[in-house]
Amino acid sequence: MxxxxxxxxxLVFTILSLTPGDPGSIILGITAKPEDIARLNAEFxxxxxxxxxxxxxxxxxxxxLDLGTSYATxxxxxxxxxxxxxxxxxxxxMAMAVECLLGVSMGxxxxxxxxxxxxxxxxxxxxxxxxxxxxxxxxxxxxxxxIRLKLLPVFGADTLRHFILPTLTVSLxxxxxxxxxxxxxxxxxxxxxxxxxxxxxGAGERVVIWKHALRNALIPVITSMGTGFGxxxxxxxxxxxxxxxxxxxxxxxxxxxxxDVPTVMGATLFLAVMFSVVVLxxxxxxxxxxxxxKAKYRNEGRGRG
Amino acid sequence: MDKKNxxxxxxxxxxxxxxxxxxRTAILGLVILAVIVCIAVFADLIVPYARCIEQVGADxxxxxxxxHWFGTDExxxxxxxxxxxxxxxxxxxxxxxSLIALAIGAxxxxxxxxxxxxxxxxxxxxxxxxxxVPPILLSLAVVSALGTSxxxxxxxxxxxxxxxxxxxxxxxxLTVAEQDYVEAARSYGTTNRRIIFRYVxxxxxxxxxxxxxxxxxxxxxxxxxxxxxxxGIQPPAPEWGALLSxxxxxxxxxxxxxxxxxxxxxxxxxxxxxxxxxxxxALDPKLKD
Amino acid sequence: xxxxxxxxxxxxxxxxxxxxxxxxxxxxxFSICEGxxxxxxxxxxxxxxxxxxxxxxxxxxxxxxITGGSISYKGRELTELSKKELLGVRGKQIxxxxxxxxxxxxxxxxxxxxxxxxxxxxxTENLSGEAIEKKVDEMLEMVGIPPERKKEYPYxxxxxxxxxxxxxxxxxxxxxxxxxxxxxxxxxxxxxxxILSMICDLQRKYGTAVIMITHDxxxxxxxxxxxxxxxxxxxVEYGELKDIFTGDDHHPYTIGLFGSIPSLTKKYRRLTxxxxxxxDPTTLPAGCCFAERCSHCQEICRREKPQPVVSGSHMIRxxxxxAHLAAASDFFEKDLSRG
Numbered sequence: 001m002x003x004x005x006x007x008x009x010x011l012v013f014t015i016l017s018l019t020p021g022d023p024g025s026i027i028l029g030i031t032a033k034p035e036d037i038a039r040l041n042a043e044f045x046x047x048x049x050x051x052x053x054x055x056x057x058x059x060x061x062x063x064x065l066d067l068g069t070s071y072a073t074x075x076x077x078x079x080x081x082x083x084x085x086x087x088x089x090x091x092x093x094m095a096m097a098v099e100c101l102l103g104v105s106m107g108x109x110x111x112x113x114x115x116x117x118x119x120x121x122x123x124x125x126x127x128x129x130x131x132x133x134x135x136x137x138x139x140x141x142x143x144x145x146x147i148r149l150k151l152l153p154v155f156g157a158d159t160l161r162h163f164i165l166p167t168l169t170v171s172l173x174x175x176x177x178x179x180x181x182x183x184x185x186x187x188x189x190x191x192x193x194x195x196x197x198x199x200x201x202g203a204g205e206r207v208v209i210w211k212h213a214l215r216n217a218l219i220p221v222i223t224s225m226g227t228g229f230g231x232x233x234x235x236x237x238x239x240x241x242x243x244x245x246x247x248x249x250x251x252x253x254x255x256x257x258x259x260d261v262p263t264v265m266g267a268t269l270f271l272a273v274m275f276s277v278v279v280l281x282x283x284x285x286x287x288x289x290x291x292x293x294k295a296k297y298r299n300e301g302r303g304r305g
Numbered sequence: 306m307d308k309k310n311x312x313x314x315x316x317x318x319x320x321x322x323x324x325x326x327x328x329r330t331a332i333l334g335l336v337i338l339a340v341i342v343c344i345a346v347f348a349d350l351i352v353p354y355a356r357c358i359e360q361v362g363a364d365x366x367x368x369x370x371x372x373h374w375f376g377t378d379e380x381x382x383x384x385x386x387x388x389x390x391x392x393x394x395x396x397x398x399x400x401x402x403s404l405i406a407l408a409i410g411a412x413x414x415x416x417x418x419x420x421x422x423x424x425x426x427x428x429x430x431x432x433x434x435x436x437x438v439p440p441i442l443l444s445l446a447v448v449s450a451l452g453t454s455x456x457x458x459x460x461x462x463x464x465x466x467x468x469x470x471x472x473x474x475x476x477x478x479l480t481v482a483e484q485d486y487v488e489a490a491r492s493y494g495t496t497n498r499r500i501i502f503r504y505v506x507x508x509x510x511x512x513x514x515x516x517x518x519x520x521x522x523x524x525x526x527x528x529x530x531x532x533x534x535x536x537g538i539q540p541p542a543p544e545w546g547a548l549l550s551x552x553x554x555x556x557x558x559x560x561x562x563x564x565x566x567x568x569x570x571x572x573x574x575x576x577x578x579x580x581x582x583x584x585x586x587a588l589d590p591k592l593k594d
Numbered sequence: 595x596x597x598x599x600x601x602x603x604x605x606x607x608x609x610x611x612x613x614x615x616x617x618x619x620x621x622x623x624f625s626i627c628e629g630x631x632x633x634x635x636x637x638x639x640x641x642x643x644x645x646x647x648x649x650x651x652x653x654x655x656x657x658x659x660i661t662g663g664s665i666s667y668k669g670r671e672l673t674e675l676s677k678k679e680l681l682g683v684r685g686k687q688i689x690x691x692x693x694x695x696x697x698x699x700x701x702x703x704x705x706x707x708x709x710x711x712x713x714x715x716x717x718t719e720n721l722s723g724e725a726i727e728k729k730v731d732e733m734l735e736m737v738g739i740p741p742e743r744k745k746e747y748p749y750x751x752x753x754x755x756x757x758x759x760x761x762x763x764x765x766x767x768x769x770x771x772x773x774x775x776x777x778x779x780x781x782x783x784x785x786x787x788x789i790l791s792m793i794c795d796l797q798r799k800y801g802t803a804v805i806m807i808t809h810d811x812x813x814x815x816x817x818x819x820x821x822x823x824x825x826x827x828x829x830v831e832y833g834e835l836k837d838i839f840t841g842d843d844h845h846p847y848t849i850g851l852f853g854s855i856p857s858l859t860k861k862y863r864r865l866t867x868x869x870x871x872x873x874d875p876t877t878l879p880a881g882c883c884f885a886e887r888c889s890h891c892q893e894i895c896r897r898e899k900p901q902p903v904v905s906g907s908h909m910i911r912x913x914x915x916x917a918h919l920a921a922a923s924d925f926f927e928k929d930l931s932r933g
Contacts, residue, residue: 007434015443018450115656124330127582131575133526135533136549136567143560193697199652200692201712201763202685204678215702227436234441241534242553253534256449264449272438279437291702291747327612 001280006058008272013054016265022046026259027071044069067266072258077266080251085270088247091239092232094163095170096225099232103175104221107182111217112209114187122179129176134235138169138242155244166243170235174228182221189217215289222286226279233271324587331583338576341569345392356386357543366559375565378548379555387543388565394544395573398455399525402463406524407517409463410470417471418478419501429475432468440465444527448536458537462527466520473516477509484508511588518581522574529570545570599770599803600649600688601625605663607644607653614876618644620827621663626820628770631797631804633814635851636824639872642807645824646773649805650690651680667771686716689764690773694780695756699748705759706730706744712766733762737792754785758792765796772797773805778813790817811851815839823848826872826883833908843905845912846888882913890914 023044024037041047045056060066067077110122145165146154153162189195190213198212237249244250248267255263287293325331344351361381369376375384417428435443440462447461481487487504495503531537532546533553540547545566552562607619619641626632634642647653649665651672665672667688675683689712692698700708710730713721721729731741737758748756757777764772774793778786794817797804806817814821814835821838823831823845831838831845838848853866870887873879879886885895894913903915 004434004437007430008437011434011438012446015446015450020452127330127578128571128575131522131526131571131578133529133533133546133567133570133574135530136563136570139549139553139556139563140567142556143563147557147560193692193694194700196652197692197698197708197760197763198700198711200650200684200690202681202683202715203711204681207715212700212703216700230439234439237441237445238530238534249534252445252449253536256445256536261449264446268438268442268446271442275439276437289702292749295747295750 001276005273005276008276009058009061009269010054012265012268012272013057016261016268017050017053019259019261021259023071023261026261061269067270068262070255070260070263072255072260072263077263080263081248081267081270084247084251087245088233088236088240088249088271089274091163091166091170091236091245091247092229094167095174095235096229096232098167098171099175099178099228100225102171103178104182104218106175107179107221108186108209108214108217110179111183111186111190112205123183126176126179129173130180132173134169134173135238135242137173138165138239141165141168142242156246162243162245166236166239166245169239169242170232174231174235177231178221178224178228181224182217185220186213186217189213192216219286219290222282222289225285226282229278229282230275233275321587325583328583328586330579331586334576334579334583337572338580341392341573341576342396344389345396348390348393351389352383352386354386354390356383357390358382358541366555366562368559368561376559376561378551378562379559384548384562384565387548388545388569391543391545391548391566392569392573394455394538394542395525395528395570398459398462398528398538399521399573399577402459402466402524402528403517403521405459405463406466406470406520407513409467410474411513413467414471414474414476415478418475418482425475428471432471435464435468436472440469441527441530444531445536448531453536453539455538455542458528458531461531462524465527466524470516470520474509474513477512478505481505481508511584515581515584515588518577518584522577522581525570525574525577597628599626599628599630599668601664601666602645602649603664603666605645605648605665606661607641607648608659608661609654609657610659611657616875617878618658618827618875619648620878622824622827622829623663624820624822624829624832626771626803626805628803629797629801630820631794631806631818633818633821634805634807634824635809635811635814635821637809637872639875640824641827642824643775644827646690646775646805646807649773650684650688651675652684652690682716685712685764685769686718686767687769688771688773689767689769691757691760691764691775691777693776695753695760696780698760699756701748704745704747705739705751706734709733709744709759709762709766712763716767729766730762733766736765736796737762753781754789757781757785757789761789761793761796765800765802768800769802771803771805773807775807776809777806779808779810793817823851826878827875828883828911829909830884830911831909837906837908841908843908843910843915845884845910845915846890847884850887 022037022041023046024040025032027040028036038047045053048056057068060068065078067081069075070077070080073080106122106126110119113119142154142165145152152165153159154165156162195208195212198208203212236247237252239245240247240249241253248271252264252267254260255267348354359382361377364373364377364381366379367373367377367381373383373385375388377383378387413428413432417425438446443465444461447464448457451457451460482505487500490500490504528537529544529546529549532539532544533550535550538544538547540551548566549563552559552566555562602625603623605619605622606617609616609618622641622645624632634645636642644653644658647658648660649667649672653660660673667683672680672683699705706727710726713726713729717726730744734741734744739755739758739762743751748759751759757780761777772793777793778789781789790813793804796802804817806813808814818835820834821832822829823838825847831848833841838844847868850866850868854868868887873883873886879896881894881896881898882888882891882900885891888895892913898913900911900913900915902909902911
């Protein structure tokens with residue numbers, strides 16, 4: 001876990017260090033006096049070599065929870081992240097929940113009723129939704145629910161009601177993918193020999209599906225949840241722009257426009273770390289559903305103890 | 306198992322086309338795709354580029370009408386011609402990024418699978434690190450560092466989908482390389498080159514082609530998304546995402562500006578998805594119980 | 595012991611897809627009495643598994659169609675049972691063991707759970723949870739697995755052990771009929787004998803009738819009372835063990851099957867394989883299905899389907915057998931006409 005996080009930090013730090021220009025000239029503009037620029041560059045530690053800067057940066061994060069200082073506001077980056085991250089997390093989490101609920105359940109129904117009209121319709125609808133850009137869906141939801149029907153607020157993140165449309169925006173498009181995955185996995189599972197064993201025992205359709213097929217079918221679905229959360233984060237970032245929500249997405253796009261490298265770097269790193277943590281949690285969850293993996297973990301634990 | 310153990314031998318490609326043709330939605334996808342490719346290729350014949358940039362002050366924010374099929378934007382530009390010429394951007398970006406990502410992913414994934422050991426370890430650990438950053442963040446970071454332009458957009462979204470591609474190709478190649486027929490070929494002394502080109506590649510092609518088709522669809526969506534938040538192709542270029550970004554301001558007054566570019570993005574992306582879906586079914590007949 | 599348990603009459607099954615129709619089982623008839631063992635022999639693709647699945651009511655719903663015939667079990671017509679009635683038969687009355695123990699067990703459930711499930715599904719005696727667990731322990735012991743291992747998952751068992759679990763699943767409800775679909779094919783040779791003798795022991799103990807599906811004549815010789823030889827979806831020869839192994843007349847395919855088995859006692863004999871392949875099940879020939887590969891093939895064999903020729907308990911579906919049996923009367927008739 002730690003080497004991966006270090007790797008991620010290095011990756012993000014390297015990419016963003018490619019940004020042309022130094023903090024001094026970005027903040028003060030190119031017309032400023034060279035000695036002022038140099039002073040500011042020293043203040044940001046920009047005059048030191050790349051690796052020194054990198055390790056100072058990491059050191060500051062680890063020991064002081066300090067992600068640097070914004071070029072634009074001259075405030076600690078961590079403050080603006082902490083002010084906005086809860087919105088993004090809430091949006092991504094709610095979207096994830098709706099997505100799982102919709103995608104998994106409809107995927108199961110579709111697979112169980114394979115070749116029925118319902119199944120055919122759902123497969124096509126899912127494919128269409130998978131082809132809709134999230135932001136466009138958001139704009140359409142605004143036109144229908146906020147402008148025409150005047151049911152829901154358009155902009156901001158003040159109440160939970162503000163989250164309804166963004167959540168739908170993010171979840172509907174990704175639920176389509178999950179539906180397809182669940183359906184495919186379910187169909188694959190139903191073809192397995194142990195399903196026939198269960199049927200030969202005299203188990204009815206319900207027992208076969210819920211007890212025997214579902215748990216096996218969910219294994220690849222759960223594996224995909226990790227990347228699914230990444231997609232939700234990505235979707236949230238875009239949806240925030242559509243709904244003008246104060247979140248990580250708007251923070252980052254603004255920072256990119258202002259060439260506020262520390263903020264971009266801090267935000268990217270922060271989200272990447274969050275994402276890695278979620279992926280780790282998913283791995284653990286995975287172990288609970290698949291005894292083979294659980295046994296592996298247990299044996300490793302025993303080996304260490 | 307007792308059934309259909311023997312099938313008459315058909316040419317593989319013929320058999321494949323026969324199955325694909327039976328799939329009506331896949332054919333629909335192919336038709337839509339053909340139309341959009343035609344639009345992109347013959348854009349200048351359909352409507353001259355000049356109409357994209359021509360600003361008619363009197364015709365600002367006109368709803369769709371006989372002279373402006375899709376209406377006009379806030380500067381009086383004809384939306385129809387802008388959407389037609391925008392097809393080039395979306396297709397170009399989608400196809401180019403996917404092909405580059407495929408090429409790089411193939412080299413990395415295949416060498417990881419083929420050489421194994423240290424090479425595999427190093428490549429895959431680096432890929433693991435890339436996988437820890439959600440694709441859009443990676444794209445944003447790259448755009449932030451390089452600035453916004455068509456070239457940088459291509460770099461940004463290509464980078465973001467190389468890791469997934471590498472993993473996929475590695476696993477496909479590993480699966481195929483483990484098959485008994487490869488083992489058999491090796492046992493009677495077939496050269497490595499021949500094994501790769503005659504045995505591994507043809508059998509690994511299926512999933513890779515399907516994945517690439519679906520990837521083009523994803524790339525079109527990502528490119529539109531980045532352009533929409535202003536991190537991709539910049540106005541006044543008539544890229545669909547950029548058109549939508551611009552139209553967002555007029556959501557209350559001119560919602561038709563949002564409608565048409567969006568529909569075209571969906572159709573393009575959908576056509577690739579439909580074709581990819583049809584390919585999956587046609588390549589994997591056992592799914593059709 | 596001579597009560598008829600299962601009677602299959604003129605059963606035909608087809609698989610229909612939009613591309614083709616596979617004639618998997620054609621006009622198959624056999625019967626089995628309580629406690630008996632019937633061997634269903636034939637090469638891969640002969641329709642053995644399809645027949646078995648037909649009896650179980652487990653044919654794939656969309657593609658497979660029973661186009662004719664009847665399956666009657668203890669006087670009840672299985673093909674006409676409702677879904678629910680069929681569930682009561684499966685596992686409780688008739689159970690089935692599948693070929694590959696590596697895939698036949700659910701990887702995410704403990705073996706104890708999977709064995710006990712059969713009992714819980716057919717809990718007509720209202721056994722308590724504890725009673726069921728006790729029964730599971732007994733059953734595990736019976737198949738030679740320490741009961742402590744019931745909390746373990748399939749991946750922790752070897753192939754042979756898994757097949758024991760599968761057998762325990764099939765037998766825990768004490769069914770009257772067990773269908774064993776090549777139960778030992780996927781196992782090591784040493785394990786094969788163990789599993790086979792275990793099935794036979796349990797069968798004797800409980801008086802279970804067994805349909806033993808196999809392509810191994812050795813297995814048939816050791817375990818079966820009756821034998822049905824299947825070829826291209828048809829039973830080409832059917833009879834008691836002695837009819838098949840020591841009878842005078844045989845279907846050429848049966849002779850071919852014996853010719854393909856190495857013999858320890860007759861050293862001089864060479865292996866004589868059956869040349870050629872089974873006919874394409876989507877386009878069966880007009881005449882005898884075996885005609886293409888038969889060394890005694892005559893003109894009539896290509897033209898007409900042979901009808902079953904019965905003498906006592908022995909049935910052969912062959913024009914040659916027909917000719918042979920009819921020879922006596924034939925000779926007589928010819929004699930008359932000449933005279």
